[in-house]
Amino acid sequence: MPDPVLSVQGLEIEFVSQGRVSRAVDGIDIDIFPGETVGLVGETGCGKSATALSLLRLIPSPPGRVRAKRMRFDEQDLLELTPDEMRRVRGAGISMIFQEPMTSLDPSFTVASQIGEVLNAHRGLTGSELERESLAVLERMRMPHPRRVLRQYPFELSGGMRQRVMIGMAMACSPRVLIADEPTTALDVTVQAQILALLRDVQRETGTSVLLITHDLGVVAQNCDRVYVMYAGHIAESAPVADLFGEPLHPYTQALLRAVPDMHGDHADLAVIPGDVPTPVSFPSGCRFNPRCAHVMERCRAVVPRLVERRPGHFVACYLYE
Numbered sequence: 001m002p003d004p005v006l007s008v009q010g011l012e013i014e015f016v017s018q019g020r021v022s023r024a025v026d027g028i029d030i031d032i033f034p035g036e037t038v039g040l041v042g043e044t045g046c047g048k049s050a051t052a053l054s055l056l057r058l059i060p061s062p063p064g065r066v067r068a069k070r071m072r073f074d075e076q077d078l079l080e081l082t083p084d085e086m087r088r089v090r091g092a093g094i095s096m097i098f099q100e101p102m103t104s105l106d107p108s109f110t111v112a113s114q115i116g117e118v119l120n121a122h123r124g125l126t127g128s129e130l131e132r133e134s135l136a137v138l139e140r141m142r143m144p145h146p147r148r149v150l151r152q153y154p155f156e157l158s159g160g161m162r163q164r165v166m167i168g169m170a171m172a173c174s175p176r177v178l179i180a181d182e183p184t185t186a187l188d189v190t191v192q193a194q195i196l197a198l199l200r201d202v203q204r205e206t207g208t209s210v211l212l213i214t215h216d217l218g219v220v221a222q223n224c225d226r227v228y229v230m231y232a233g234h235i236a237e238s239a240p241v242a243d244l245f246g247e248p249l250h251p252y253t254q255a256l257l258r259a260v261p262d263m264h265g266d267h268a269d270l271a272v273i274p275g276d277v278p279t280p281v282s283f284p285s286g287c288r289f290n291p292r293c294a295h296v297m298e299r300c301r302a303v304v305p306r307l308v309e310r311r312p313g314h315f316v317a318c319y320l321y322e
Helices: 048-055 083-092 111-123 127-140 146-151 159-171 189-206 217-223 241-246 251-258
Strands: 006-017 020-032 037-041 064-067 070-073 094-097 177-181 209-214 226-231 234-240 308-311 314-316
Touching: 006 048, 020 037, 020 048, 020 209, 020 226, 020 234, 037 048, 037 217, 048 177, 048 209, 083 094, 083 111, 094 159, 111 127, 111 146, 111 159, 127 146, 127 159, 159 189, 177 189, 189 209, 189 217, 209 217, 217 241, 226 241, 226 251, 234 241, 234 251
Parallel strands: 037 209, 037 226, 094 177, 177 209
Antiparallel strands: 006 020, 006 064, 006 070, 226 234, 234 314, 308 314
């Protein structure tokens, strides 16, 4: 088994506001191996995006605080890098596609200038060489009319075209790891499928590892090799994607899968998970899922279960399996 290209152990993310400390992510471990696509899935508010931002050290401090036993990328400890060293890692080593490209792209600059900024900063390209490579970036993204798009501003593009620009910028320097945070949010189904197919093709061509953050289990099933299921700042379960969908172990994972609509079934059978995801200031003691769990036991309310391997490569944090 090769070493992970990105490995995080004991990641904790806290936010301080008006003297109150809330721990949004509480001691999670994540490994990403060369060339694989890893899904990070969970309901809104569980800590997925905060985890992604912490890997690039984009959590503002204050109010945020990030700690980890280890956060290694290509033999580098990301938490020990200087700001200048970390800027060199962003884009060239680890890139990120953010949730909403309209807010990630600067509306006052053309597409050419924004792609050019990345290529100049990380590859030192200038002049005609910069222009040629900027065009090549859009061509690799299968952008319609790429020369025209280079002269346009983000507000002149459709959502799918903006997302292609974002992917192109993220992949312009052939990073080892690409973090895609809800890359198909607000796109219609047809465009969503095109963007996901583009990501798969780019990954096959470059060998880049992908961390795909989403709440859509269908996207995970079609695109991921392994998956981490996150709930309220903890990892509830992790497994190869076929194992997770074939035999989910954690009650939360089981409930998520029951809540997926079945196009061929009776809509009356659609399950819902009672209650809401707790906020970091009101996490329950013990297992974070215990107030919503149909199998809750007394010790679930008292002690946080450890993530333990139940089958080869399949880990779950639940007392049902002890």
